[in-house]
Amino acid sequence: METNKYFLFIFLILLFIGCDSGLERFPLDRPSDGTFLTTEVEMEMAITGAYATLKTSQDYNYPAVILLDCLTDIGWERARQTYMDISTGKHDSNNELVASIWGQFYAGIGRCNFITENISRGKDNVPENVYNRILAEAKFIRAFHYFWLTELFGDVPFTTMPINDIADTQMAKSSKSEIVTFLLNDLEEAAKYLPETIPASELGRASKGAALALRTKIALHNNLWQEAINSALKVMALDYELATSYEALFKNSQQRNTKEVLFSLQYLYQYGTYGPDGVTTRMGRGYSSKIPSQSLIDSYECIDGLPIDKSPLYDPTEPFKNRDPRLDYSCVVPGSVFFGYQFETHKDSVECWNYNTNPPTRVPNQDALNAYASFSGYCWRKYAESIPNLPTVGETPIMLLRYADVLLMYAEAKIEANDIDSSVYKAINDVRERVNMPPVTEGKSQQELRAAVRRERKYEFAFEGSRLFDIRRWGIAEKVMPGNFLGRIPKGLLATAPTIDEYATPDYSEVPNWAEMRVIEIRSFNKDRDYLLPIPRLEVETNKLLIQNKGY
Structure with missing residues (x-):
């Protein structure tokens, strides 16, 4: 099927490894490193291999950037010690997750550098628009990898050239600001040659809007407010809009029909998928390994726009009623239905309703009985969709850039630049009103x-x-990360609402029965070290010019 033709090239990514000097110069059974990228087919294969690196697969083949939420105040990962070591501050330069992320990002950069350096070999053999587009796509993908690297590690080695010799690996760090300046220029140039719209047959490829949205994100994360505003405005002038339904964004059959998605990772059964069973409930044939926190659940406002400690609509005996609809769309909460089963995590609820039968029947409730059911009492609903009868196979595209993000980045940049006008309120309220939440009223201060x-x-x-990057760039990780990572009271509910601060972070110290909450993990955060990850030990040992990040 034409829609999925790009998946067919993924097996060819080994072409980027290079050729052994002992082999004949131009092998006849595969493309040669010395002649590759001389035809349009080869260029398409090369860029497909580069796109594949954005998936940076980790547990259950979820991309690393999504799972980074498990290292924040809103999420947790049960099955991987390397995640827990980072969130508890016990990590060092030997951490396997850190090494894997570093290696995958640089592998992606290597593929892009091969394209940008060698694509000129075929410039005279392909239409100009094809040549320019593929070159622009390589710059876009490379920018994503360098953006992630600089957000996680700060100053890093920077090159736009292929590594052809061991001596090329001896490279000192470039400053984050230098890299950011390069990326912004690269993305501005790339946007000129990328199409404004992507047909269904090419979903997963970069558009002009995607390049400009990424440029907005990089500028915002580096406090370049006017650059972020300018790029966001260019995206807002294109043909994007918020999906009518927030829920539709996380349904495979519906997401593709919205105009909200600017760039997403594509998956297809038997050509590359991820495993939703890593997040789904035990009754949904999952493992509840990656879970949201109690503090995230309590962050969401009531439908009157007030936090739960201020709203008269909040009832601690029915804590999930009258809440921002995004709570239910993002998380599976007790009393809801998931995969056709009543979801209930109260430890005395040893049976639950199975609505997959007619009439519904009572069955043993593994979300209360299983020792490895969700430790917090909640599960993720986002990216939990699977192919029918195949709970380990997820095809729903994972979004890396969407229009709601552009609107909120625009609003944030305007606020930080203290250039506050009606467009700031409109950008925020468009996102809120999509889920029928009341608008933010005008007349607010900058803070x-x-x-x-x-x-x-x-x-x-x-x-x-987004959360790991957000709490780090805002400088609030040192406030929201340390202390107990909490789940629900196993056999009860909170007696009262916690106190919610201005950034929607709950404080449970005044809740009468707070001590009954489940302590899942005790976390720490060293503000003088943990805003950056360590550079992998092997990299520092083999690259004599590379200096380890402070504190590691």
């Missing part, structure tokens, strides 16, 4: 709006890979 947009990002993008 009030700053808090509003930070709360909105927490509600809107939970388990989409």
